Amino acid sequence: MEFRKALGSFATGVTIITTRTADGHPVGLTANSFNSVSLDPPLVLWSLANNSGSFDAFKQARHWAVHILGADQEELSGRFARRGEDKFAGLEVGNGQGDVPLLKGCAAHFECRTVSQYQGGDHLIFIGEVLDFSRDEAAPLVFHGGKYAHATRRDPPTQKPRSAHLAGSFGEDFLGYLLGRSHFRFFSQIRPFLQREQLDDMEFYVLSTLTLKPLLSDDQIAEGMAGVLDERRQRALDGLVERGFAQRSDGGYALTPNGREAALHLIAEAKAIESQVLERLGDADAAILKTILNRLLGVVDPNAANVLWQQNGSV
Amino acid sequence: MEFRKALGSFATGVTIITTRTADGHPVGLTANSFNSVSLDPPLVLWSLANNSGSFDAFKQARHWAVHILGADQEELSGRFARRGEDKFAGLEVGNGQGDVPLLKGCAAHFECRTVSQYQGGDHLIFIGEVLDFSRDEAAPLVFHGGKYAHATRRDPPTQKPRSAHLAGSFGEDFLGYLLGRSHFRFFSQIRPFLQREQLDDMEFYVLSTLTLKPLLSDDQIAEGMAGVLDERRQRALDGLVERGFAQRSDGGYALTPNGREAALHLIAEAKAIESQVLERLGDADAAILKTILNRLLGVVDPNAANVLWQQNGSV
Numbered sequence: 001m002e003f004r005k006a007l008g009s010f011a012t013g014v015t016i017i018t019t020r021t022a023d024g025h026p027v028g029l030t031a032n033s034f035n036s037v038s039l040d041p042p043l044v045l046w047s048l049a050n051n052s053g054s055f056d057a058f059k060q061a062r063h064w065a066v067h068i069l070g071a072d073q074e075e076l077s078g079r080f081a082r083r084g085e086d087k088f089a090g091l092e093v094g095n096g097q098g099d100v101p102l103l104k105g106c107a108a109h110f111e112c113r114t115v116s117q118y119q120g121g122d123h124l125i126f127i128g129e130v131l132d133f134s135r136d137e138a139a140p141l142v143f144h145g146g147k148y149a150h151a152t153r154r155d156p157p158t159q160k161p162r163s164a165h166l167a168g169s170f171g172e173d174f175l176g177y178l179l180g181r182s183h184f185r186f187f188s189q190i191r192p193f194l195q196r197e198q199l200d201d202m203e204f205y206v207l208s209t210l211t212l213k214p215l216l217s218d219d220q221i222a223e224g225m226a227g228v229l230d231e232r233r234q235r236a237l238d239g240l241v242e243r244g245f246a247q248r249s250d251g252g253y254a255l256t257p258n259g260r261e262a263a264l265h266l267i268a269e270a271k272a273i274e275s276q277v278l279e280r281l282g283d284a285d286a287a288i289l290k291t292i293l294n295r296l297l298g299v300v301d302p303n304a305a306n307v308l309w310q311q312n313g314s315v
Numbered sequence: 316m317e318f319r320k321a322l323g324s325f326a327t328g329v330t331i332i333t334t335r336t337a338d339g340h341p342v343g344l345t346a347n348s349f350n351s352v353s354l355d356p357p358l359v360l361w362s363l364a365n366n367s368g369s370f371d372a373f374k375q376a377r378h379w380a381v382h383i384l385g386a387d388q389e390e391l392s393g394r395f396a397r398r399g400e401d402k403f404a405g406l407e408v409g410n411g412q413g414d415v416p417l418l419k420g421c422a423a424h425f426e427c428r429t430v431s432q433y434q435g436g437d438h439l440i441f442i443g444e445v446l447d448f449s450r451d452e453a454a455p456l457v458f459h460g461g462k463y464a465h466a467t468r469r470d471p472p473t474q475k476p477r478s479a480h481l482a483g484s485f486g487e488d489f490l491g492y493l494l495g496r497s498h499f500r501f502f503s504q505i506r507p508f509l510q511r512e513q514l515d516d517m518e519f520y521v522l523s524t525l526t527l528k529p530l531l532s533d534d535q536i537a538e539g540m541a542g543v544l545d546e547r548r549q550r551a552l553d554g555l556v557e558r559g560f561a562q563r564s565d566g567g568y569a570l571t572p573n574g575r576e577a578a579l580h581l582i583a584e585a586k587a588i589e590s591q592v593l594e595r596l597g598d599a600d601a602a603i604l605k606t607i608l609n610r611l612l613g614v615v616d617p618n619a620a621n622v623l624w625q626q627n628g629s630v
Contacts, residue, residue: 006450007351007359009383009423010328011457011466035350036322037362038436044322045360045435047352068324074469108324118433120360120442121353127435135321142326142466144455149466151326151457154389155606162624166570168579169526172624175589175601176501178608180520183498184540185616186491205495211484225499255481264483274490280614285607286490291470292596292604293493299595301500309477309487 011144011151014069016080017046018101019054019061026088026101027057030081032143033123034066042130044110047123053083055124063098063113064128070107070138071284074148077141097131107138139284150288186277193269197262202236207263210246210255212308217252224308326459326466329384331395332361333416334369334376341403341416342372345396347458348438349381357445359425362438368398374439378413378428381443385422385453386599389463392456412446422453454599465603501592508584512577517551522578525561525570527623532567539623 018028029052037043044066048058058064069077080087094102096111103109112128119125142149161173170177187201194204209224210216216224225233237253240246245259255263278286333343344367352358359381363373373379384392395402409417411426418424427443434440457464476488485492502516509519524539525531531539540548552568555561560574570578593601 001354002450003357003445003448004354006423006425006448009450009453009455010330010349010351011455012327012350013325013459015325033350033352034325035327035348035362036325037348037440038438039316039319041436042318043436043438045440047350108321110321116433116435118431118442120431121356121358123353123358125352125360125442127433127440130318133318133321135317135324138324140324140326140459142457142459144328144457144466144468148469150469151459151464151466152603152607153460154463154465155609164526164624165528166526166575166578169582170523170586173605173609174586175593175605176498176505176585178605178612179494179498179501181616182608182611183491183494185612186494189615190491208485211479211481213480260481263481267484270491271485271489277611277614278490281607281611285610288467288603289607289611290488290490290493292467292600292607293497294470294488295600296497296592296596296604297493297500299592300504301496309479 005146008145011142011149013107014073014077014141014143014148015046016067016069016076016103016106017058017064018067018103019058019064020099020101021057022060024099025057026093027054028080028087028101028103029054030077034068037127042133043115043127044112044130045125045127047120047125050122050124058126059117059124061098061100061114063096063100063111063131064126065096065100065102065112066110066128067103067106068108069141070105070136071141071150071287072138073106073141076103077148106136107140108135109133139282150284150291152285152288186273189273189277190266190270193266197266199262199266200236200239202232203239204266206233206236206240207245207255207259208267209308210240210253210259211263211267215249215251215254216308220308221253223303320461323460326457326464328422329388329392329456329458329463330361331382331384331391331418331421332373332379333382333418334373334379335414335416336372337375339414340372341408342369343395343402343416343418344369345392349383352442357448358430358442359427359445360440360442362435362440365437365439370439373441374432376413376415376429378411378415378426378446379441379443380411380415380417380427381425382418382421383423384456385420385451386456386465386602387453388421388456391418392463421451422455423450424448454597465599465606467600467603501588504588504592505581505585508581512581514577514581515551515554517547518554519581521548521551521555522560522570522574523582524623525555525568525574526578526582530564530566530569531623535623536568538618 012032015034017031034046037045092104096102110130111132115129116127142151161171163171246253327347330349332346349361352360407419411417425445426447430444431442457466476486478486561568
């Protein structure tokens, strides 16, 4: 329906709102109709469809709690959005004002006492006074256009990219510069480990490509190397064969046991560096970066090495 | 104040709400207290501080319009958030139901008739029936934690990264793989232009680094090359000197007129490719990608070539 779609243009956070029925059962649902109302007194609001299964429980409740979900709580959001399920099963639940069930690990929570209920068409609007609340620094779970979204802080518009001396040259925000510099700087942290094994960059690219499949044809290696130049790739392959890290078979190239060992050792070091870098970048931005690099690869590399990767598991 | 900060954990879109005073003056303000209420009848709500300069205008208005802002409207949001200014100056403004001023270029808009006003502490809550609305596909402007944010759709959690055949090797979402592949695939679209000039990758990196300053020392070139290996860099520099694209002076290296011309020509081609790629990625994701790659560079490359770029303008 068009009206619903238009409303979806307004991005929101995602909340889980909980209460307890008169006979003591915990009740909860996912809602994005939350918003703040007043600072003094502290009031918030949300609205609930008249035909919701939890309608009576909330209508009669004197207390309820709003939990604002963090970026890592999409699964919890889905659980509380479905009907029927025992939503609280297996969750660690605390007790708030009015014995309201409190969920752990949220970006913020507000414990409220109902001060007004207003009928608003097919929904009931709840206004609550905030009796207690908490907040945690966390990236938010966001909902927009009927789908979950990531959000990341914008840089202030004053922070303009710098430019080259030569007019007409690149600016600092040229994508090729950002990608190249990110790649080479990240890779330069891995390089000391390669040098210990006396491998150069290209040999390492080939070595790690050879971990993708038990046996790779020339074409597959070329595909795996993502457009890196031919002659240097061949030289690197020859180098790996000479070192006893790879061997040429009928159908193509394969790692030797020594090559496998060297590859796994180096890849473990590289993964450790990745962890450090991503930790400093932050989980939320790390997830967004990977999401968008994958979309970028969908643009610049539509085949995305489909022939090389396996869908599930590993041997 | 802690309560305000906790409320800020809930991400929202950003709206501008407009009306017209009894004597015909357009009034507007930025608000993020908007939310939907009811589908049938179509109702929305928002709330306004009792001490707002526009309080009387909205309290007396029978009609108002909500404009949901898109990712490219941060400036408009700022304009309508400030007091005093003639907010509508220079804007193209339409006329909605009840002669309400309508702004152009928004992600969605709702023309409303006030059906209820409820006092909610230090704010007044407006409930409006939606008489007309429109929607445009647009990335949203988002507000979170007191700051503007970007949002981008999440990929469904079922879309798991693929893995290598060799257990313990990289997965498809290893950052080094994503960065390397993005860099090399993007660069492979530029390479045909280099080949026409008989330049290899490394020579092009050096050539474009030389556009950054009139004269670059060896150290500056090394810094500009972001950790790319020494010997190959030196070979590329020597190659450019041989070709008459660069010359060695007392303090370092500089482009020759021929080198400048070749660099600008190639950079123009590279920028055209960037435009095509970013257009296919979409403006919103393009902005987010650049933002986060810059943050990544802050982690892996804290100096970020500060010695090379100039802050403003170009010569």
